[in-house]
Amino acid sequence: MASITLGRYMPYxxxxxxxxxxxxxxxxxxxxxxxxxxxxxxxxxxxxxxVIFLLxxxxxxxxxxxxxxxxxxxxxxWLMLVFLLVINLLLPNTQELSGxxxxxxIKIYYxxxxxxxxxxxxxxxxxxLTLVITASxxxxxxxxxxxxxxxxxxxxxxxxxxxxxxxxxxxxxxPTLLEETYRIMKAQASRGxxxxxxxxxxxxxxxxSLIVPLFISAFQRSEELANAMEARGYDPSAKRTRYRELTxxxxxxxxxxxxMVYLSLFVALYVSGFTLPL
Amino acid sequence: xxxxxNHVFHIYSQKTPFQFEALQDVSLxxxxxxxxxxxxxxxxxxxxxxxxxxxxxxxxxGEVEVNGIVIRANQxxxxxxxxxxxxxxxxxxxxxxxxxxxxxxxxxFGPLNFGKTKNEAREAAQLALxxxxxxxxxxERSPFELSGGERRRVAIxxxxxxxxxxxxLDEPTAGLDPERASHMMSLFTKLHQQGMTIILxxxxxxxxxxxxxxxxxxxxxxxxxxxxxxxxxxxASRQESFIRPPLVQLIEKLRKKGKTITANQERSxxxxxxxxKVN
Numbered sequence: 322m323a324s325i326t327l328g329r330y331m332p333y334x335x336x337x338x339x340x341x342x343x344x345x346x347x348x349x350x351x352x353x354x355x356x357x358x359x360x361x362x363x364x365x366x367x368x369x370x371x372v373i374f375l376l377x378x379x380x381x382x383x384x385x386x387x388x389x390x391x392x393x394x395x396x397x398x399w400l401m402l403v404f405l406l407v408i409n410l411l412l413p414n415t416q417e418l419s420g421x422x423x424x425x426x427i428k429i430y431y432x433x434x435x436x437x438x439x440x441x442x443x444x445x446x447x448x449x450l451t452l453v454i455t456a457s458x459x460x461x462x463x464x465x466x467x468x469x470x471x472x473x474x475x476x477x478x479x480x481x482x483x484x485x486x487x488x489x490x491x492x493x494x495x496p497t498l499l500e501e502t503y504r505i506m507k508a509q510a511s512r513g514x515x516x517x518x519x520x521x522x523x524x525x526x527x528x529x530s531l532i533v534p535l536f537i538s539a540f541q542r543s544e545e546l547a548n549a550m551e552a553r554g555y556d557p558s559a560k561r562t563r564y565r566e567l568t569x570x571x572x573x574x575x576x577x578x579x580x581m582v583y584l585s586l587f588v589a590l591y592v593s594g595f596t597l598p599l
Numbered sequence: 600x601x602x603x604x605n606h607v608f609h610i611y612s613q614k615t616p617f618q619f620e621a622l623q624d625v626s627l628x629x630x631x632x633x634x635x636x637x638x639x640x641x642x643x644x645x646x647x648x649x650x651x652x653x654x655x656x657x658x659x660x661g662e663v664e665v666n667g668i669v670i671r672a673n674q675x676x677x678x679x680x681x682x683x684x685x686x687x688x689x690x691x692x693x694x695x696x697x698x699x700x701x702x703x704x705x706x707x708f709g710p711l712n713f714g715k716t717k718n719e720a721r722e723a724a725q726l727a728l729x730x731x732x733x734x735x736x737x738x739e740r741s742p743f744e745l746s747g748g749e750r751r752r753v754a755i756x757x758x759x760x761x762x763x764x765x766x767x768l769d770e771p772t773a774g775l776d777p778e779r780a781s782h783m784m785s786l787f788t789k790l791h792q793q794g795m796t797i798i799l800x801x802x803x804x805x806x807x808x809x810x811x812x813x814x815x816x817x818x819x820x821x822x823x824x825x826x827x828x829x830x831x832x833x834x835a836s837r838q839e840s841f842i843r844p845p846l847v848q849l850i851e852k853l854r855k856k857g858k859t860i861t862a863n864q865e866r867s868x869x870x871x872x873x874x875x876k877v878n
Contacts (some may be wrong), residue, residue: 332616404644475786507655508696511688512757513712530708533698 329496330459337384337457345458348576349450351584352377352502356443358587359486361596363435368597370442376583377449380512380561384457391449420578460492460577465567483557498539514598600667602629602652602686602765607661609647609820621647621818623660629798629813631764634791636807636828637800639817645800646691647700648817649767652678652798653686666764684713687763691770694747697796702728702745702753703738709761728753731786748779755783759775765796772803784810805844809830825865829866 337345355373360366381391410433454463468485475481506516514527609622621644629635637645650656651663654670663670666685670676690696699705706724707717715723728737731752737745742753755771768787772780788810791797801807807814808828816824816831824831832847843851850865860868 504690505696507650508688508690508693510655511653511683511690511763512696512709513683515680515712530696530698534695538695 324356329455331385331456333385333457335383335385335457336572337380339570340457340576341567341569342458342462342471343567344576344580345454345574346463346466346470348580349454351580353447354584355587356446356495358591359439360591363596365595365597366439369590374442375399377446377453381449382470384453386449386452386456391445391452394448394452395445398444402444405440406437409433409440410550461489462565462567464489464492465563465565469567480557482561486557494542497542498535501538502535505531505538505591600664601631603627603662603664604651605662605664607651607658607663609644609651609656610659610730613659621820621869622651622658625820625822627815627822627825632791632794632796633813634788634797634811635799635813635815636811636818637798637815638802638804638807643817643878644820645817646769647820649688649769649798652765652767653688654682662679680713684761685763686765687758687761688767689755689769689771691773692751693758694750695744696754696757697742697750698706700741702733702741702742705742705753706756706760709757713761723760723762724756727756730759730790731756736847748775752783759790763795765798766790766798767798769800770802771799772801772806792820804832804842805846808844808846815867 352373355369358369360369378388381388410429458466464485467488468481471479471484472479509530510516510526514530515523516527516531521528601755604625604627607622608620609624611617611619611621622824625648626642637648639645647656651658652665653669654676655661657670657675658672660672662672665682668676668678668682670682676682682812694779697705699708703721703724706727707720710720710723711717725735725738728734733756734750737749737753742750745753758766771787772783775783784806787797787799791810799806799811811828814824814826814828814831816826817823832843846868850860850868854860
């Protein structure tokens with residue numbers, strides 16, 4: 322049951338783990354931008370996708386994440402992928418209709434298949450990226466990084482510290498709530514609830530028996546946390562120091578330079594309307 | 600039929616950095632109609648052990664036999680519901696599992712899941728609520744407006760209504776005031792006298808001395824002793840790592856002051872007090 326590893330920090334010692342969370346966040350966003358750019362011809366798209374794929378698998382290798390882990394994250398999504406395929410086949414983008422495959426009188430457009438492939442491929446790469454980030458970065462470091470990016474907004478009185486605090490609390494309690502979920506699931510399973518089998522109505526009832534206690538405990542927990550923070554004199558507007566300071570190393574500079582070159586290359590290719598001569 | 604564990608291992612998060620061996624080669628027999636206490640320090644594997652007894656957790660290797668049904672490694676048995684009904688588990692702070700709008704409905708939830716009709720379930724629920732000392736004025740109330748102790752009793756009634764033959768309790772008295780705790784324990788004693796097998800996980804050595812007729816001592820995932828409570832505190836398998844019950848401490852203090860108490864006197868005193876407290 323306890324097989325949910327998405328979003329869980331993996332305590333390995335890799336280069337990715339040592340990188341500054343700020344640069345990791347920047348790298349993630351640049352890679353995502355490059356994933357979503359589309360170019361003039363199909364072959365250009367595919368070639369550049371191959372480049373991105375190689376880069377991301379290299380990063381995964383560096384983080385010690387195996388493809389089997391990625392596959393396990395994707396397994397629950399297969400229904401959505403099938404759904405995407407069906408929708409794309411039924412409603413192809415009418416501007417790009419060229420060739421089609423005739424299957425017993427049903428026209429399956431190559432463009433629709435290609436479109437589905439793009440979506441699935443993007444989704445897989447995005448999940449791979451988030452997997453890398455969350456596995457190699459402690460949630461707290463990640464919120465520090467977000468707070469750092471938001472800090473210029475302080476000029477316009479944006480409460481960047483409060484936002485970061487809220488986020489770090491939310492992240493901190495994901496594993497706690499998961500643990501609580503398993504605990505309640507076990508308690509209800511002891512009372513004969515079957516969360517996997519059974520008719521729809523039984524399943525719904527099983528979900529109610531899980532969700533109601535979970536909500537109650539979450540609300541209780543938040544109240545206790547708020548009280549504990551107040552009891553220790555927490556003031557959201559106070560200027561605070563940190564136990565862990567983010568420090569910038571040489572490898573961070575290298576990573577930053579590399580990602581900047583990478584991003585500007587992609588943007589330049591996109592803006593210039595580049596296509597491979599194929 | 601006795602509950603048997605045969606070389607049971609349990610490893611959490613196998614093949615990840617979080618891998619943890621919670622049970623190591625545990626072999627046990629828990630006789631029918633016994634009152635067994637399981638003791639051990641936090642993290643010694645007590646909770647993992649009891650979750651094997653109703654197939655909530657499956658052994659990584661080894662076998663568990665409950666009510667004649669064998670639970671093999673990593674294989675959920677087909678008649679898992681039979682096991683869950685036979686061995687009812689009351690988790691720590693069980694009041695967290697309440698979810699219905701009315702107390703009676705919540706207690707009926709278990710029996711209904713095990714295929715009882717509405718009427719049968721209602722009867723079982725009413726009986727169970729009476730057993731835990733909640734009268735009919737509670738039936739229609741919302742569980743969320745009750746006090747903590749009352750909520751816990753509703754939750755325990757929710758397991759009793761399933762009419763299990765084995766009742767497994769994970770620190771049922773934690774967080775209760777002494778009076779409520781002693782009421783709770785006398786309920787379990789009564790159920791035991793009516794022929795129910797009771798398995799009690801506890802940190803309270805006094806409860807062990809008073810109620811149990813067998814103790815299982817766990818440490819770092821292993822069973823290091825299976826003995827009678829008297830032997831645990833006095834005999835050959837005496838364990839030094841547990842705080843002795845007040846009575847035992849008293850005897851030790853008397854000895855230090857120079858009073859001579861023979862081993863026989865000591866034992867009969869413990870037996871006497873233990874027997875006196877139960878009745």
